[in-house]
Amino acid sequence: MSDQVKVEVLTKQGCHLCEDAVEVTRQACAEFGLDHHIVDITEDPQLRELYAEEIPVLRIDGTVRDFWRFDPARLRRLLAEALGRSSG
Structure with missing residues (x-):
């Protein structure tokens, strides 16, 4: 797997949308x-305050x-752009 682009999903337990x-x-x-990396916002007070609602x-880079x-x-379009490819 490539580490060219950092993809993170900020989540919390019990969240069906997550x-x-x-x-x-x-x-x-x-x-x-x-x-991709899953980040539980409940483990970071700053992230919890910023993104609770x-x-x-999704964070890319x-x-x-x-x-x-x-x-x-x-x-898919965002990932293609992040990798410098055309999404067409």
């Missing part, structure tokens, strides 16, 4: 040969790119 977002992210990252949150419901097509 479960869906993790699965969408897992599938999209697999298509691009990328790893927006989770799940440290930048928030999506929250709540992740659209698979949009996520």
Whole structure:
């Protein structure tokens, strides 16, 4: 797997939207040969304060790119852009 692009999904336990977002992210990252990281915001007071009302949150290379419901097509486009490829 590639470490070229850092993909993170900020979550918390018991969040059904988080479960869906993790699965969408897992599938999209697999298509691009990328790893993704799950970050539980309850373990970090700063993240909990910043994102408590927006989770799940998608960060690509440290930048928030999506929250709540992740659209698979949009996520693929974002990953292609992050990798410097054309999404067309």
